[in-house]
Amino acid sequence: MIRNYFKIAWRNLSGNKTYSLVNIGGLSLGITVAILIGLWIYDELTYNKCHQNYHRIARVLQQQTLDGEVNTGANVPAPLFTELQTNFGGDFERVVITSWLQRHTLAYAGTSFTRPGNFMSPGAAEMLSLKMVRGSASGLKDPATILLSESTAKAIFKDSDPVDKMMKINKDLNVKVTGVYQDIPYNSEFHELAFIAPFDLFMASTNWVKEAVANSEWQSSSFQILTQLSEKADLKTLSDRIRNIKAKKAGNSELKFKPQILLHPMSRWHLHSEWVNGNNTGGRIGFVWLFGTIGVFVLLLACINFMNLSTARAGQRAREVGVRKAIGSLRQQLIGQFLSESFLVVLFALLFALVLTRLALPAFNEIADKQMVIPWKDPIFFASVTLFTLLTGLIAGSYPAFYLSSFEPIKALKGKLGRSGHIPRKVLVVVQFTVSVVLMIGTIVVYKQILYAKNRPIGYARQGLLTMLVNTADIHLHFDAALDDLVKTGSVTSLAESQAPPTEVFSANVGFDWKGKDPALNSEFATIGVSHTFGKTVGWEFLAGRDFTRTLSTDSSGIVVNEAAIKFMGLARHDLNDAIGEVVTWDGRRFRIIGVIKDMIMESPYDPVKKSIFFIHPKAGRFITARLNPETNASFALKSIEAVFKKYSPDSPFNFQFADQEYALKFAAEERVGTLASIFTVLAIIISCLGLFGMASFIVQQRTKEIGIRKVMGASPASLWQLLTVDFVILVAVSCTLATPIAWYMMDRWLEKYAFHTEVSWLIFAGAASVMLAITILTVSYKTIRAALQNPVTSLRME
Incomplete structure (x- = not known):
């Protein structure tokens, strides 16, 4: 009997090609979107789970009260590491x-590479459950060693075995390779980790680190600590026990910041990374819910198409139902028949969807910044797909099956079915287009917010600005000579050194005092050490005062501050010039304000600019920033800069970033959301329009004779087009009306998380409604115009 059901279902599908193509095409698109989003959500939910100790790893966080607000960060003091090991050793299996x-620069046999890496204490490889392919992870116990990722070892040593070979880190640190580990999967916090070197080596080669550890500096929070809890330890209980360690150990000077230590489990690092005023408020989990909801709704739109088209064809299937019931078919059998047809459609749609997913996945990965694959060999995947197919088939086919099987035999055979199916169909169309309009408005608002942030003044000229990371002191020692050589080539107009690139803030400090400061105020300022030429190179915009100059030795105790810092300190009583010459004390050392600049956006363009202080640092050589000559070809300029850098630092690779490209990366997350949302919106509209096209086809078919009679009576093609189109336009207009408050509420809530955000204008809603109405008219017009232009003789001809 089941075989017979599918035979009849196949005949119905093959005999109604337009209906079948619309249904299968719409469902294929819906299922493709659902699979892609499902893979994305799975990747997000399994982030960091490649580490075997995932459920027992935690990062140590520190909370401090600054400017009346609780700040939470992963930067902690070095003595905390010893404290956790010594007094809580039974609670932690490992502390790193x-x-x-x-x-950093990795060099071997005359070749050098720049790769990201960490200096970690022993136990890191075991904590992260690194899979060693060569050597042993235990080598980290020796300070002069290094572990390499498989791809890094391949790049440096080619096909030879790197174990026990000597190489250099940053030109002056000689280390022996003791192990090679498999590249960490892309959906891990540590996927960029190209090498691990011992923390003892970092401490021995870096004076400030050595001093922080040797002097037990609880005030300096410049490190990270990772822990692996013992099997019996409870994270919440342990977090409460270690909460006041710093407050007890650091002394009275730190009590005003109300320091607290807590543990943040690895299971929450990726999806729950945001903290607001000491509370873990969320993070990427919001995107998971967003795209999960979109996936459900897009698939629902495809199912609605099936329901609408099936009930619209009720008149054509009515006599079939009447005959079947008249000869003894039970309602359950009819339900089975129609459900089998639904499952067959979904099965075909699934096969097409898998092909579409395979073709779309590379582009989807690039947009989403993922490395996902379809897990063909995973039984869970196929079980999920099977369950998903059954559920989709049931959702798509349930209403048509119960609706069609409910016809009374006599009425069905006479074709007297009434209009009971019209209202549900209209409701479903309204639901479809309401979802589509909400998605469209949401996408427009996302892009409007991105443009709003991009158009925000950034306080410096980023075009033609080049930043180079240097891991040796070579360029710093020959800075003036290198600048002279570059100016002679005509490729560079200015060169500067700094502790951070223009697009980042690496250091923030407390301990500042100034005239009129509230003694109860605990303030943190971004502090950036620079050379005298930094302002000229990046293009500071001065609001008052002047830039640093080498001709004045007093500038070694001078500072340039941004507008946000001056406003916070309240030193501009009448105008910003009042702040020039004011003294700011930093940990007991006096600095005098010599200049005030426009706020320079160095971090997120969506957040307020940090209060920033720029000061002259004698060894601010970590980053070199160059202003390219606008009259020189960029390619020539880069070659000239590389040649000069190689002259003074021959063993270091030449690595550079353009400031405008680095700044553009700050919009990557929002742009990714916008791009994905726009793709899903277009697909949702296409699916809705497929259903609309199918319904228009059936309505035109049902009203063929009516159209013929109206034409004979003198109706014009324009009036017939209006007659056939107006119902659809009304439905979409209702959808736009319903979508407006829903979209406004959702986008208003979304924009709240940005300190600087655009407004949700009524023009967005009007524009979205106009576009949707235009799409509707175009979709329906093909069939309606064709019907209106048809010869009335053809329309009135009997079957």
């Missing part, structure tokens, strides 16, 4: 102190 992920 680590530097921040930074790019």
